[in-house]
Amino acid sequence: MANDPMKQFQIEKLLAMDISGYDVSFTNASVYLLLGAAIPAAFMLFASAKAAVVPGRLQLVGESAYNFVHDMLYTSTGAEGVKKFFPLVLSLFLFIFTINMVGLFAYNFTPTGQIIVPAMMALLVFFTVVIVGFAKNGLGFFKIFFPSGVPWPLYILITPIEIISFFSRPLSHAVRLWANIFAGHLLVKVFAGFIPQLGDMGAVGWGVAVIPFALTIAIYALETLVAFLQAYVFAILTCIYLNDALHAGDH
């Protein structure tokens, strides 16, 4: 098929590498993952290079990104969470946001559309929560399965639900980001694919093709919103999960 909508998710090896049977090739995904790390880092360095009390335009953008994540983390975890986890949450947010935005440009690849990338980030957050939770609260971390202010007979019902929801967190955390990006990009390409299909039917077809063309633009605008929103949701869920590690049993 000439305009196969799955083609955008194909991984191509740019530099084939093999270490003792494991395929560690440098692929187009690697390029965009490196971009996702390099662009925010370069931007932040550039924005803070000429730091002044009265910020210029570039510094203002850098500062507002910083403040946005800071406020998000502060409202859900308090001062202690900001001290410990601010670098983690800021990197996660800027990384996902950059990848999503770069992937929106035509012919670009979106690594968050591959389940492995969000899965690894979600597992990173999950194990951070578990390790920090046990290091800080000791065995008191198990209190997250016994929410306070509940009459004790209800624990028979609530504790299994809390345990299941705790262990399904990394799954839903990862799949939410992946499915949004995957389905969104697929949807744009499917609707764009209608245009040449209708065009094959001749002049009338080109006339009708205005409708999928307008829809493609509308969905594309929605995808731009989703690209930001999913980075935001991923970061704020990270904040909520980290809050559990710091204040076990308070919710």
Add this chain to the structure above:
Amino acid sequence: MDAESARYIGAGLACFGMLGAALGVSNIFSAYLEGSLRNPSAAESQRGNLIFGFAVTEALGIFSLAVALICLFVPLPALN
């Protein structure tokens, strides 16, 4: 029934999942509108919660859309 027709039926069935997301998203926005018309001064402070709830709910609809699109477009040998 051959595999080719089964995938189209499967894609159609997967779209039923979006019904729940549609109800959920409409519930979120109707509740927000109702609340913000009762107390407009508190509406602005809850905008973040609105967007967050919308994104979390909408994701469930997207999950079923992803399943439907996988049914439609992932080539059959990859699924076997």
